[in-house]
Amino acid sequence: MDKSFQNKPTLNRRQLLRSAMSSTGIALATPLAQASSLDPTKQQGESASSLGARSPEIEINRKPAFGVVSLTPLEQLHGTITPADLHFERHHAGIPALNGEHHELVLHGLVERQLSFSVADLQRFPAVTRSCFIECSGNYFPQAGDRSPPHMICGMTSQSEWTGVSLATLLREAGVKPSASWLLAEGSDAAIMARSIPLAKALDDALIVYAQNGEPLRPAQGYPIRLLLPGWEGNTNVKWLRRLEVLDAPTMNRQETSKYTEPMLDGTIRQFSFEIEARSIITSPAYPYTIAPGWREIRGIAWSGRGKIKGVEVSTDGGKSWQNASLQGPILSKSHTRFGLPWHWDGQPTTLLSRAIDETGYTQPTLAEIYKTRGPGSGPYHFNPITGWDIHKDGEIRFSPTG
Amino acid sequence: MKAFSLLVPALVTLILGVSVFAADEPARWLIGQPVGAQQLQKIDIDVLPDGRGLPEGQGAVTEGRVIYDTQCAACHGADGIGGSYGSLAGGGPVDPAAMAEDRSYQRTIGNYWPYATSLFDYIRRAMPYNKPGSLSSDELYAVTGYLLFLNGLISADSIMSASTLPDVAMPARDYFTTAGSTP
Numbered sequence: 001m002d003k004s005f006q007n008k009p010t011l012n013r014r015q016l017l018r019s020a021m022s023s024t025g026i027a028l029a030t031p032l033a034q035a036s037s038l039d040p041t042k043q044q045g046e047s048a049s050s051l052g053a054r055s056p057e058i059e060i061n062r063k064p065a066f067g068v069v070s071l072t073p074l075e076q077l078h079g080t081i082t083p084a085d086l087h088f089e090r091h092h093a094g095i096p097a098l099n100g101e102h103h104e105l106v107l108h109g110l111v112e113r114q115l116s117f118s119v120a121d122l123q124r125f126p127a128v129t130r131s132c133f134i135e136c137s138g139n140y141f142p143q144a145g146d147r148s149p150p151h152m153i154c155g156m157t158s159q160s161e162w163t164g165v166s167l168a169t170l171l172r173e174a175g176v177k178p179s180a181s182w183l184l185a186e187g188s189d190a191a192i193m194a195r196s197i198p199l200a201k202a203l204d205d206a207l208i209v210y211a212q213n214g215e216p217l218r219p220a221q222g223y224p225i226r227l228l229l230p231g232w233e234g235n236t237n238v239k240w241l242r243r244l245e246v247l248d249a250p251t252m253n254r255q256e257t258s259k260y261t262e263p264m265l266d267g268t269i270r271q272f273s274f275e276i277e278a279r280s281i282i283t284s285p286a287y288p289y290t291i292a293p294g295w296r297e298i299r300g301i302a303w304s305g306r307g308k309i310k311g312v313e314v315s316t317d318g319g320k321s322w323q324n325a326s327l328q329g330p331i332l333s334k335s336h337t338r339f340g341l342p343w344h345w346d347g348q349p350t351t352l353l354s355r356a357i358d359e360t361g362y363t364q365p366t367l368a369e370i371y372k373t374r375g376p377g378s379g380p381y382h383f384n385p386i387t388g389w390d391i392h393k394d395g396e397i398r399f400s401p402t403g
Numbered sequence: 404m405k406a407f408s409l410l411v412p413a414l415v416t417l418i419l420g421v422s423v424f425a426a427d428e429p430a431r432w433l434i435g436q437p438v439g440a441q442q443l444q445k446i447d448i449d450v451l452p453d454g455r456g457l458p459e460g461q462g463a464v465t466e467g468r469v470i471y472d473t474q475c476a477a478c479h480g481a482d483g484i485g486g487s488y489g490s491l492a493g494g495g496p497v498d499p500a501a502m503a504e505d506r507s508y509q510r511t512i513g514n515y516w517p518y519a520t521s522l523f524d525y526i527r528r529a530m531p532y533n534k535p536g537s538l539s540s541d542e543l544y545a546v547t548g549y550l551l552f553l554n555g556l557i558s559a560d561s562i563m564s565a566s567t568l569p570d571v572a573m574p575a576r577d578y579f580t581t582a583g584s585t586p
Contacts, residue, residue, distance in 0.1 A: 093529060106438050106446065115435035116442070124434050173432055184449050190535050192528040194449060243446055252452045252518045254525035258510070261579070263499035269515070269575065273582035375503040 071155025093190035112175030164209035231305030276305030304358035462545025513554030
């Protein structure tokens with residue numbers, strides 16, 4: 001048989017389809033399925049390329065919401081690292097287009113030396129790499145009721161490996177004055193969004209980050225540099241960072257007074273609620289998928305802004321009894337942690353729940369427990385209730401905000 | 404021996420502690436440029452509650468009404484009420500417990516903002532939405548004053564400036580507490 005005639009038409013069509021797909025961003029599964037229904041062992045495949053792509057069969061993207069947010073599709077992901085292009089977004093005035101080469105970070109205020117750093121300057125300091133989640137504190141919007149998938153329940157959380165310079169190193173370089181106790185971090189977006197940060201956190205594990213999952217920070221996550229405060233509410237991790245001012249008091253700006261504060265049932269308004277509390281969610285089985293009776297693993301992610309996850313308990317009987325799930329190691333501090341529990345579904349209706357416990361002993365609360373100190377109006381911040389999935393007799397799954 | 408075993412964790416803490424750096428790191432890296440005063444002046448825009456950072460200038464409530472009606476009302480509603488981004492004025496009294504029960508209890512400047520300076524700071528940074536940073540210092544004082552007036556916090560003949568703005572009493576201030584550990 002003449003092998004050369006088999007190769008040419010198939011490759012041309014595949015190349016055409018691939019370039020069409022990359023320009024439209026749509027996965028055209030059917031034509032290539034037809035193409036690949038021809039035996040792939042009988043013809044040369046795709047050649048090497050400069051930028052990898054997902055399989056055209058894979059449709060995975062984040063979900064835009066409210067115009068200023070896009071949600072990570074937690075129900076479609078495996079492992080713990082969130083691919084950089086699926087990291088959730090939350091902006092206050094859109095993504096600014098910044099020039100990394102000309103960008104400067106100004107460090108001034110109560111310091112011995114007021115300094116300005118280029119990104120190249122920052123990369124001359126020792127690089128620190130660590131993985132951790134970022135989560136918006138307003139991360140509970142099951143707006144589709146019982147048809148809310150995991151991305152609606154808590155899709156504003158993502159896990160990355162971050163690389164940058166320790167803020168403590170920069171503060172040491174500038175020389176912090178004894179009267180200093182706070183730091184204002186300010187970004188270059190159209191809201192010039194800023195937050196006041198206690199100096200203790202700045203000197204602890206704060207990083208000025210320039211890389212995300214091995215490559216330069218994405219614009220949606222703050223290119224060319226952002227502040228990273230592991231475990232602290234997303235808003236404090238200021239993106240498109242342009243200025244750090246060392247101060248002797250918080251500025252009490254809008255983002256830490258009018259916003260990101262919680263009215264409490266005891267008549268106070270809670271401010272500077274920096275830490276993201278422990279939380280978990282079952283990502284499989286979950287709406288909108290259906291299951292059949294038999295064995296499977298219940299799996300999900302758990303995390304805490306206060307440190308490591310110590311354990312995750314799962315209930316397969318609507319909360320009557322709980323079992324310890326296995327945790328996928330290595331268990332990292334302030335990081336999404338995978339948990340799993342083998343489960344045999346007997347085809348009867350039930351509810352699956354998970355609850356996280358962190359190394360400080362804090363246990364993820366039920367909504368009723370949250371409602372003892374904060375009411376339904378206290379939101380949208382720091383709502384981390386135990387949530388679950390109702391499994392119907394026909395294998396359909398519905399969100400269950402119980403616990 | 405016991406003293407030594409106590410000393411080791413202390414030494415580890417010291418070595419990993421913030422104020423001590425690794426042995427091969429220089430005391431000063433000499434990386435970065437000194438910041439120019441002009442460069443700083445352009446971006447050092449934050450305002451503290453005691454008034455530090457407020458620029459020169461002043462604005463009357465009456466002037467602020469004109470700015471508000473032309474540049475703000477479209478999004479924030481006539482008289483600061485009923486706009487698509489929530490009401491800025493016309494809220495009930497400070498009542499965090501009622502707010503905690505019911506999200507529809509509007510959080511306005513008058514019943515939720517603890518400092519008037521924050522208003523100046525925010526408008527200067529981010530407003531108007533389609534032209535942020537376009538208002539002059541005088542205009543900022545004026546429109547900030549008008550919003551405070553709409554909330555019943557200053558009189559219609561008030562002039563806001565670096566000396567008067569920090570002194571505006573804000574009803575919500577004493578209700579703010581720093582977070583502890585609650586569920």
